[in-house]
Amino acid sequence: MPKFFKRLLAALFLGASLAAAAQTVTQPAQPPIRIALIESLSGPFANAGEAVFRNLVWATERVNARGGVKLASGAQKLLIERYDNKGQNEEALAALRSAIDDGARIVAQGNSSAVAATLIDAINKHNEREPDKRVLFLNYSAVDPILTNEKCSYWHFRFDAHADMRMAALMGVLKDDKTLKRVYLIGQDYSFGQAVLREARKQIGLQRPDVQIVGDELHPVGRVKDFIPYAAKIKASGAQAVLTGNWGNDLTLLIKAAKEVGYEGKFYTFYGNALGVPGVLGDAGVGKVIAVAEWFPNAPDAASQAFYQSFRQRFPKPEDDYVHMRMQLMVEALAQSIEKAGTTESGAVAAQLEHAAPAFAGRHGVMRAADHQFQQPLMVAVMDRQGAPGVPFDVEGSGYGFRVIKTIALEQAEQPHSCKMLRP
Secondary structure, three states: OOHHHHHHHHHHHHHHHHHHHHHHHHOOOOOOEEEEEEEOOOOOOHHHHHHHHHHHHHHHHHHHHOOOEOOOOOOEOEEEEEEEOOOOHHHHHHHHHHHHHOOOOEEEEOOOHHHHHHHHHHHHHHHHHOHHHOOEEEEOOOOOHHHHOOOOOOOEEEOOOOHHHHHHHHHHHHOOOOOOOEEEEEEEOOHHHHHHHHHHHHHHHHHOOOOEEEEEEEEOOOOOOOOHHHHHHHHHOOOOEEEEOOOOHHHHHHHHHHHHOOOOOEEEEOOOOOOOHHHHHHHHHOOOEEEEEOOOOOOOOHHHHHHHHHHHHHOOOHHHOOOOHHHHHHHHHHHHHHHHHOOOOHHHHHHHHOOOOOEEOOEEOEEEOOOOEEEOOEEEEEEEEOOOOOOOOOOOOOOEEEEEEEEEOHHHHOOOOOOOOOOO
């Protein structure tokens, strides 16, 4: 090649490189994608709200560490912003209005099905009124089945298994407990707690008609400070097991009261594997507290254990040991969907999110487009001493962890729905 052409090509290449470099330097940083966490961050369930916040922060940090959400206009980071709903519907509505005014177009909430139902209605109305400011609702733990059945919404996506799915997983263990003849049902008196006991009665009648329900009651949610009277009734009933959907302090205080009155039966729970329960019971809970979840730290695979160890490195305090795979998969699904949509506009993201199939740390799931109920494997585990076979990790520094005793495949965990989705 003649020297003239070599010099010309070199000059052209240098000019293009300098132009690209100048463009990189002058390109403005993209604003973050704001996720408004509307949760109980004060009051009796503040510990549960703060635990969610840590999970979501950790998940967004992971996305941001790999460069953020990649769009043609430039990568954008994810940002969690806190809004305290104080466990109240009206406060949640006020928080939603503030979040929208602040520019958030993605809302996350979960610790209360009553609050979730309120947010679904409000977001539906807002999106109809202001189509240029439509909002998505990501739900990580409000599990009343109605939310993806009669109240299903195009703008609402649930990433936790709903109460009937969790109950079916628990019943897979309870029905095989041939020594069980008497059970006590107790729950929180709102939509979720009512749904749990309703399904418990149905499933026990179908699968264990020989089991007598010796107690069936609801209590005020978040307002009972002393569960001794309830525990005394449970003990006096002769129940060999308690079945409850209680969560947060309502579960911890119930478990503590049962220990204080000397109750020695089992607890079949939705959430007995965290927030103080193992530490309260100690040896009295070994072999007696059964919990259901989408994942446990002692899941028998290397990817799960590495995932859990990395969380503990990020949050080393024992009291911060509360991690859920579904929240990680939710954030991964969001990032995946925004990138596929090529925009942060809520309608376009929703169209991708209803087909999301995130996979992370050996876990996976798929969003069911028909009702926006996430489908994923479930696990049932029993409390045991750390160091026992299958229990390399404890919970909250208590010396006790949960050993997986049953795994339910995604296809087995799936249940029919009655959603009639209205699409925009």
